[in-house]
Amino acid sequence: xxxxxxxxxxxxxxxxxxxxxxxxxxxxxxxxxxxxxxxxxxxxxxxxxxxxxxxxxxxxxxxxxxxxxxxxxxxxxxxxxxxxxxxxxxxxxxxxxxxxxxxxxxxxxxxxxxxxxxxxxxxxxxxxxxxxxxxxxxxxxxxxxxxxxxxxxxxxxxxxxxxxxxxxxxxxxxxxxxxxxxxxxxxxxxxxxxxxxxxxxxxxxxxxxxxxxxxxxxxxxxxxxxxxxxxxxxxxxxxxxxxxxxxxxxxxxxxxxxxxxxxxxxxxxxxxxxxxxxxxxxxxxxxxxxxxxxxxxxxxxxxxxxxxxxxxxxxxxxxxxxxxxxxxxxxx
Amino acid sequence: xxxxxxxxxxxxxxxxxxxxxxxxxxxxxxxxxxxxxxxxxxxxxxxxxxxxxxxxxxxxxxxxxxxxxxxxxxxxxxxxxxxxxxxxxxxxxxxxxxxxxxxxxxxxxxxxxxxxxxxxxxxxxxxxxxxxxxxxxxxxxxxxxxxxxxxxxxxxxxxxxxxxxxxxxxxxxxxxxxxxxxxxxxxxxxxxxxxxxxxxxxxxxxxxxxxxxxxxxxxxxxxxxxxxxxxxxxxxxxxxxxxxxxxxxxxxxxxxxxxxxxxxxxxxxxxxxxxxxxxxxxxxxxxxxxxxxxx
Numbered sequence: 001x002x003x004x005x006x007x008x009x010x011x012x013x014x015x016x017x018x019x020x021x022x023x024x025x026x027x028x029x030x031x032x033x034x035x036x037x038x039x040x041x042x043x044x045x046x047x048x049x050x051x052x053x054x055x056x057x058x059x060x061x062x063x064x065x066x067x068x069x070x071x072x073x074x075x076x077x078x079x080x081x082x083x084x085x086x087x088x089x090x091x092x093x094x095x096x097x098x099x100x101x102x103x104x105x106x107x108x109x110x111x112x113x114x115x116x117x118x119x120x121x122x123x124x125x126x127x128x129x130x131x132x133x134x135x136x137x138x139x140x141x142x143x144x145x146x147x148x149x150x151x152x153x154x155x156x157x158x159x160x161x162x163x164x165x166x167x168x169x170x171x172x173x174x175x176x177x178x179x180x181x182x183x184x185x186x187x188x189x190x191x192x193x194x195x196x197x198x199x200x201x202x203x204x205x206x207x208x209x210x211x212x213x214x215x216x217x218x219x220x221x222x223x224x225x226x227x228x229x230x231x232x233x234x235x236x237x238x239x240x241x242x243x244x245x246x247x248x249x250x251x252x253x254x255x256x257x258x259x260x261x262x263x264x265x266x267x268x269x270x271x272x273x274x275x276x277x278x279x280x281x282x283x284x285x286x287x288x289x290x291x292x293x294x295x296x297x298x299x300x301x302x303x304x305x306x307x308x309x310x311x312x313x314x315x316x317x318x319x320x321x322x323x324x325x326x327x328x329x330x331x332x
Numbered sequence: 333x334x335x336x337x338x339x340x341x342x343x344x345x346x347x348x349x350x351x352x353x354x355x356x357x358x359x360x361x362x363x364x365x366x367x368x369x370x371x372x373x374x375x376x377x378x379x380x381x382x383x384x385x386x387x388x389x390x391x392x393x394x395x396x397x398x399x400x401x402x403x404x405x406x407x408x409x410x411x412x413x414x415x416x417x418x419x420x421x422x423x424x425x426x427x428x429x430x431x432x433x434x435x436x437x438x439x440x441x442x443x444x445x446x447x448x449x450x451x452x453x454x455x456x457x458x459x460x461x462x463x464x465x466x467x468x469x470x471x472x473x474x475x476x477x478x479x480x481x482x483x484x485x486x487x488x489x490x491x492x493x494x495x496x497x498x499x500x501x502x503x504x505x506x507x508x509x510x511x512x513x514x515x516x517x518x519x520x521x522x523x524x525x526x527x528x529x530x531x532x533x534x535x536x537x538x539x540x541x542x543x544x545x546x547x548x549x550x551x552x553x554x555x556x557x558x559x560x561x562x563x564x565x566x567x568x569x570x571x572x573x574x575x576x577x578x579x580x581x582x583x584x585x586x587x588x589x590x591x592x593x594x595x596x597x598x599x600x601x602x603x604x605x606x607x608x609x610x611x612x613x614x615x616x617x618x619x620x621x622x623x624x625x626x627x
Contacts, residue, residue, distance in 0.1 A: 069433045069436070069437075116612050116615050116616065117615075119615050119616070119619040120571075120615065120619055122432060122433065123369075123375045123432050123433065123436055124571060126375070126433065126436055127375065127567040127568075127570065127571055128571055128611070128615065130564055130567060131564060131565075131567055131568040131571065131608050131611055132608060132611075132612065134564045134565075134608065135605045135608035135609070138604040138605050139605070141604075142601055142604075252560075252564060256440060256444070259437065259440075263437065291452075292452065293448040293451050293452050294448075295444045295445070295447060295448030295451070296444075296445055296448035296449055296452065297448075298441070298444050298448075299441045299442065299443070299444030299445030299446075299447075299448055300441070300445055301441070302437060302438070302440060302441025302444065302445075303423070303438055303441040303442060303445065305437075305441075306427065306434050306437050306438040306441065307423060307426060307427075307438070310430070310434065
């Protein structure tokens with residue numbers, strides 16, 4: 001999804017000065033808020049928010065930095081939540097191993113889907129990932145181990161490394177926060193690595209990258225698998241937080257939701273998806289008790305984002321006069 | 333009793349018929365998607381919602397205005413087409429100069445909005461729509477029993493597809509359409525109103541989806557969710573066929589409908605996913621699709 005706002009690669013180096021300092025201050029404030037959150041907010045809600053924020057950040061890794069719109073990321077999120085829930089409940093593995101299995105499973109699913117889908121680009125890529133993800137959905141409906149419509153229920157949280165009791169909500173919260181921070185750190189490192197730079201150059205000009213001697217298909221596949229694995233990390237974590245894995249997480253609506261979170265927050269920004277996830281999860285929480293369908297709001301927000309602010313909230317702020325004055329550049 | 337691969341002929345024929353009916357809907361919907369994509373370069377995610385709208389307009393006309401099926405068959409597609417034209421004029425047309433993915437995202441939002449609204453107003457459960465009296469009952473073909481309405485659906489969809497194909501390939505308006513697909517700027521410089529053509533095209537695709545919805549109403553239940561279930565399959569159909577050719581979209585639609593029906597005989601569990609499996613195989617062997625020109 002390349003817009004007209006791309007800055008040349010040379011300008012992508014880290015900004016120091018106002019924006020840099022501001023960013024560090026912001027990060028410290030956010031981290032402080034997250035550490036203190038369970039004392040003044042409902043912890044389960046914040047944990048859900050963190051899971052979806054990680055999911056959206058993983059999705060943005062693909063859309064924002066390689067320009068591939070996947071309509072099938074629910075497969076990795078929901079698939080991993082099934083893998084984690086099943087292994088923790090049925091095999092009795094410890095939570096960290098369960099999550100690891102979820103991540104590996106999601107990466108494997110990503111490899112298969114990626115190998116098929118990267119043969120086409122743009123709109124076709126979106127439709128193919130959607131179709132393959134629907135296929136996985138039907139598989140989950142019919143296969144025995146996922147328990148069909150019921151899903152895998154009452155999954156124990158277990159003891160982290162066999163020591164820390166995660167059924168304690170405070171312990172669980174800080175575990176989720178730690179995993180979230182690790183996930184975001186991996187994404188940050190990945191995006192700013194030489195690998196990430198090559199991905200950006202593929203997004204900007206694929207032919208030229210090929211002529212420079214890069215095997216672009218391998219890089220695309222690598223990004224796809226990486227994004228799938230991190231989405232799996234979020235999914236596995238979520239199944240432990242709630243203690244169940246159900247069909248909801250593998251539906252196409254879930255794939256749509258993560259697109260919306262990323263689009264609303266700002267495609268290609270580091271904190272955009274986190275902001276978007278925060279807004280959408282809060283909105284769902286507010287509307288959960290009323291019988292007003294969330295999809296009406298979601299649909300309207302989607303249309304408004306596409307028509308009015310395609311950079312997303314964070315992206316528009318970076319591009320605004322105030323944002324520029326503070327030293328931000330759009331698309332960072 | 334005649335059997336093929338150990339299954340009675342009656343079973344094969346029954347599923348073949350079901351497959352043909354599903355295929356009729358796939359063909360009409362993928363045709364509309366292909367026509368819209370050809371000119372507007374937009375994948376219309378709201379196509380399923382428009383199909384649902386067609387069925388709902390027919391149902392509401394029958395419930396509140398007492399209008400029968402035959403009136404609905406003409407009016408409902410027009411209503412949906414008009415709605416499509418308004419959406420295209422006021423909103424979608426602003427997105428043409430952007431990346432095509434924005435068109436997909438916009439219509440995705442539109443689909444959510446329409447479906448959410450209908451679910452809010454009418455609930456998620458399906459409502460029956462009566463088969464028109466003239467088409468009720470069935471005939472015994474000797475090897476199977478054919479409900480007349482199902483036969484009618486197959487014939488009506490064939491006529492609709494053929495009519496659209498003729499419109500695009502054989503008329504002057506169609507030649508403008510095809511020319512605009514190749515080079516819209518040049519066509520505009522010849523004095524053809526291309527923006528109007530785009531609106532008409534979107535309305536045509538929407539109307540076709542609405543018509544499919546009316547035809548589907550007596551067979552399936554009229555429900556707000558009927559569109560999303562079918563649109564993802566139609567996307568797979570479109571990927572298999574490739575969007576290069578109108579005829580390709582029609583043929584692929586019927587073919588995959590039949591493939592789905594026949595799978596129900598041999599291995600019912602796989603009937604939900606057979607189209608997606610075919611899509612994956614086609615992508616591996618021939619990434620441009622069976623009838624696709626672009627790679």
